[in-house]
Amino acid sequence: xxxxxxxxxxxxxxxxxxxxxxxxxxxxxxxxxxxxxxxxxxxxxxxxxxxxxxxxxxxxxxxxxxxxxxxxxxxxxxxxxxxxxxxxxxxxxxxxxxxxxxxxxxxxxxxxxxxxxxxxxxxxxxxxxxxxxxxxxxxxxxxxxxxxxxxxxxxxxxxxxxxxxxxxxxxxxxxxxxxxxxxxxxxxxxxxxxxxxxxxxxxxxxxxxxxxxxxxxxxxxxxxxxxxxxxxxxxxxxxxxxxxxxxxxxxxxxxxxxxxxxxxxxxxxxxxxxxxxxxxxxxxxxxxxxxxxxxxxxxxxxxxxxxxxxxxxxxxxxxxxxxxxxxxxxxxxxxxxxxxxxxxxxxxxxxxxxxxxxxxxxxxxxxxxxxxxxxxxxxxxxxxxxxxxxxxxxxxxxxxxxxxxxxx
Amino acid sequence: xxxxxxxxxxxxxxxxxxxxxxxxxxxxxxxxxxxxxxxxxxxxxxxxxxxxxxxxxxxxxxxxxxxxxxxxxxxxxxxxxxxxxxxxxxxxxxxxxxxxxxxxxxxxxxxxxxxxxxxxxxxxxxxxxxxxxxxxxxxxxxxxxxxxxxxxxxxxxxxxxxxxxxxxxxxxxxxxxxxxxxxxxxxxxxxxxxxxxxxxxxxxxxxxxxxxxxxxxxxxxxxxxxxxxxxxxxxxxxxxxxxxxxxxxxxxxxxxxxxxxxxx
Numbered sequence: 001x002x003x004x005x006x007x008x009x010x011x012x013x014x015x016x017x018x019x020x021x022x023x024x025x026x027x028x029x030x031x032x033x034x035x036x037x038x039x040x041x042x043x044x045x046x047x048x049x050x051x052x053x054x055x056x057x058x059x060x061x062x063x064x065x066x067x068x069x070x071x072x073x074x075x076x077x078x079x080x081x082x083x084x085x086x087x088x089x090x091x092x093x094x095x096x097x098x099x100x101x102x103x104x105x106x107x108x109x110x111x112x113x114x115x116x117x118x119x120x121x122x123x124x125x126x127x128x129x130x131x132x133x134x135x136x137x138x139x140x141x142x143x144x145x146x147x148x149x150x151x152x153x154x155x156x157x158x159x160x161x162x163x164x165x166x167x168x169x170x171x172x173x174x175x176x177x178x179x180x181x182x183x184x185x186x187x188x189x190x191x192x193x194x195x196x197x198x199x200x201x202x203x204x205x206x207x208x209x210x211x212x213x214x215x216x217x218x219x220x221x222x223x224x225x226x227x228x229x230x231x232x233x234x235x236x237x238x239x240x241x242x243x244x245x246x247x248x249x250x251x252x253x254x255x256x257x258x259x260x261x262x263x264x265x266x267x268x269x270x271x272x273x274x275x276x277x278x279x280x281x282x283x284x285x286x287x288x289x290x291x292x293x294x295x296x297x298x299x300x301x302x303x304x305x306x307x308x309x310x311x312x313x314x315x316x317x318x319x320x321x322x323x324x325x326x327x328x329x330x331x332x333x334x335x336x337x338x339x340x341x342x343x344x345x346x347x348x349x350x351x352x353x354x355x356x357x358x359x360x361x362x363x364x365x366x367x368x369x370x371x372x373x374x375x376x377x378x379x380x381x382x383x384x385x386x387x388x389x390x391x392x393x394x395x396x397x398x399x400x401x402x403x404x405x406x407x408x
Numbered sequence: 409x410x411x412x413x414x415x416x417x418x419x420x421x422x423x424x425x426x427x428x429x430x431x432x433x434x435x436x437x438x439x440x441x442x443x444x445x446x447x448x449x450x451x452x453x454x455x456x457x458x459x460x461x462x463x464x465x466x467x468x469x470x471x472x473x474x475x476x477x478x479x480x481x482x483x484x485x486x487x488x489x490x491x492x493x494x495x496x497x498x499x500x501x502x503x504x505x506x507x508x509x510x511x512x513x514x515x516x517x518x519x520x521x522x523x524x525x526x527x528x529x530x531x532x533x534x535x536x537x538x539x540x541x542x543x544x545x546x547x548x549x550x551x552x553x554x555x556x557x558x559x560x561x562x563x564x565x566x567x568x569x570x571x572x573x574x575x576x577x578x579x580x581x582x583x584x585x586x587x588x589x590x591x592x593x594x595x596x597x598x599x600x601x602x603x604x605x606x607x608x609x610x611x612x613x614x615x616x617x618x619x620x621x622x623x624x625x626x627x628x629x630x631x632x633x634x635x636x637x638x639x640x641x642x643x644x645x646x647x648x649x650x651x652x653x654x655x656x657x658x659x660x661x662x663x664x665x666x667x668x669x670x671x672x
Contacts, residue, residue: 079629086448086631099629106448106631144531146613149629176531176613177625185523186613191530314630392438400431 033239035069036062039081039093042074042272044199044283045117045227046094047264048291050271052253061249065242076179078152079103085110085232092246093230097302098153098309100230104323105315109233111326114247115298116227116254119218120289121154122202124211125194126187131212137165141172143193146186149177153226154217156308158196161220187211198226200275200283207279218288225298225305226289236326247329251293258291295327451634459638466622471646473617474606476533481540481602481609486595488541489548493594496549497556497587498579510549518542518605522612531614539609544602551594555587592658599654603647619643 036058040049052058058070073090075081078099084090086108093100094116104110123145125131133139140162148154155177159169169175176192183195188210195205196217205211217224229250231243257264261284269277299321306324309315317323418424433453440452447455460467492510495502518539529535559582567582610620619639627635 077629079631082631102629102631103448106633107446108448108631146531149625151630174616176616178611178613182522182526182612185526186531189527189530191526192613392442393435396431396435396438 032066033091033235033242034066035071036067036242037089037091038070038072039075039084039090039095040072041077041081041094042275043227044268044280044287045096045120045289047257047268048116048250048253048293049094050267051257051264052249054267054270055253055256057249057253061245062242065239065245067242077148079149082108085230091232091235094227095230096153097225097228097298098151098156098305100228100324101302101306101309101319102151102315105309105317105319110230111233111236112228112295112298112302112324113231113236113243113326113329114229114250115225115292115295116229116250117289117291118223118226118297119216120226120287121157121196121198121217122213122287123158123194123196123215123217123220124187124202124205125214126190126192127209127211130193131214134214137162137167137215140194141167144174144176144191145194145196146176146178146183146192147196148179150312151309151314153224153305154196154198156305157217157221157224160308199287199289200280203283203286204279207282213286216288221301223297223301225301228295228298228302229293231326240329244329244332247293248333251330251333254291254293261285293330295325295330299325299327448631448633451637455634456637456641459634463635463638467642469617470619470622471642473533473615473621474610474619474646477536477609477614477618478540478602478606480534480537481542481605482544482595482599484537484541485544485548485598485602489545489594489598490552490591493549493552493591494556494579494583497553497559498575498583503553510546514546514550516542519608522608525609526612531612533615535612536606536609536614536618540602540605543605544598547597547601548591548594551590551597552587555590555594556583558590559583559586589663592663595658596651596654599650600647603643603650607643619646 038049038053038058040046053070053072059067062070073081073084075084078095079102081090081093081095082099082103085093086103093110097112100108100110100112125134125143130143145158147158155175158175162169162173167173178186180197180201183192183197184201184205186192187195187205188208190210194211194214195201202211202213206213217226229247231246236243262281265277265280265284268280269275302324303321306315306319310318436450437453440450440455444450492506496506496510497503521539521542525535525538529538563582563586564578567578572578572581606618607620607623610618611624613625615621619642623636623639623643627633627639
């Protein structure tokens with residue numbers, strides 16, 4: 001009996017030690033990173049990311065911070081991207097401003113450091129009866145409209161617009177939520193009367209001849225925020241100078257795209273294989289979106305989304321600008337001594353005069369020789385996370401051991 | 409003495425089961441509270457338990473809608489699966505004609521059918537049922553087929569000797585009773601697979617209720633992970649109940665004669 005007990009104690013101790021050793025290997029403080037992981041979605045909204053990737057800007061600009069490898073992950077939708085970020089699989093995400101709201105409310109540590117794009121969605125109605133009848137939002141009564149799930153920008157804007165026109169989005173019409181592929185299939189099959197989707201899907205449907213754009217999201221909610229550049233708190237705290245360069249590179253890529261619409265379309269087609277360059281070009285010509293990088297331009301509408309989400313009960317806290325945004329990097333770049341490119345967004349649909357092609361590789365903005373401030377290692381090492389847990393688990397296992405042994 | 413008592417206690421019905429369940433929940437709770445410490449990555453069991461109270465008014469309608477989708481899919485799957493399986497099992501020609509088609513269609517994942525569910529059926533309850541159907545039909549079909557193949561030749565001969573000449577009568581009186589256990593197994597497996605397809609079947613806007621719809625279209629986008637887990641467990645529990653009910657009615661009632669044929 002005694003011997004058995006000592007065996008049990010031995011087991012418990014080994015388990016504790018093993019768990020501690022596992023837990024202690026997880027790093028606590030700031031560490032040098034050599035790999036940066038990006039998340040994006042295959043949308044024309046986020047071509048800035050693709051351009052920077054395609055032209056090797058990320059690698060080139062971030063090399064001096066010790067980044068040797070850029071890894072990218074493509075996501076079909078914002079929520080899955082946010083889950084990946086929460087799980088620590090992403091450092092930087094190009095994403096709509098709505099998914100971060102719900103994710104940050106639920107504990108994701110990340111901030112929006114730059115804007116990516118505003119407007120850029122459109123309501124498409126089924127060709128024929130529905131289009132002919134449409135003159136105002138009132139005519140949508142009784143129709144079935146597909147859009148992204150609740151909490152997405154599209155859902156928020158559509159419902160807000162309907163409410164502003166005196167319609168009840170729950171009773172007067174049926175809004176069904178689905179992904180972009182399903183929605184395009186649904187309207188092509190006539191299973192819904194309309195869809196409200198981001199570019200380039202509205203143009204894809206128009207080109208197919210099954211639907212017609214009747215309203216742009218920029219008309220429904222002028223200059224509403226859409227995609228943004230989200231960076232994890234860890235990166236912001238541990239490597240601020242790296243984040244600053246990410247924002248800089250993003251600004252450069254955005255400016256390049258605005259000047260070179262054709263090239264942007266080409267890059268998109270190369271990235272999203274299977275897309276048709278003509279349709280992408282067409283979509284960039286007739287969308288109402290604009291690529292921007294100034295985060296200040298997205299703050300107001302994002303806070304409006306927060307209010308909507310809060311009223312709907314989607315989030316628990318009324319998040320503030322401080323919870324969601326960190327504009328300091330952008331502000332610093334803009335104030336900086338370096339000659340800045342005109343970053344004032346062209347809010348009107350971009351009619352690009354492709355006169356000058358700036359040599360982007362020369363990084364007109366940066367002069368990043370302005371040495372990044374030596375990291376002040378402002379990372380309070382958190383108390384060892386798992387000792388109590390390890391102890392508790394070991395106890396549980398020990399109890400289980402005792403029970404099992406007694407049985408025999 | 410004490411040892412004996414403990415043993416006796418453990419041998420009582422359900423004791424070990426309850427203990428193992430409790431330990432699993434305990435470990436889950438501890439890992440969630442002490443190690444992960446983040447509701448968004450691993451909600452702890454007590455948080456999940458509490459969310460059920462918040463979901464009380466949503467759950468009945470969601471469960472009913474999901475059961476409707478499931479019933480459509482399983483019903484259609486049983487009808488098609490049993491009929492085609494019988495044909496293939498009884499008539500060699502039917503088997504030769506259909507076998508290759510079925511073997512090509514069978515491995516296609518139900519989710520791959522979503523575009524055609526929308527195109528052919530539209531955004532209706534039947535479209536969700538169609539996805540469940542694709543999942544459920546093949547196990548039922550294959551099992552029915554196997555049952556018919558396995559019919560003992562001596563039974564057929566005996567039936568013929570006793571004057572059962574017509575083929576339809578042979579099927580009705582010999583082959584079907586013989587293959588009932590196989591069909592029952594097929595339906596049970598089909599129920600499992602069909603239920604697994606349910607979440608995906610409700611993902612593309614077929615209705616505004618449903619367990620899968622609520623899980624993937626509402627809770628997931630809004631990052632309500634505690635509710636996601638609550639619905640995941642609900643999905644598991646309902647499947648368990650369905651399976652038990654099915655087993656009770658079929659194995660205890662319909663196939664009572666079989667009990668004790670091999671083992672208890």
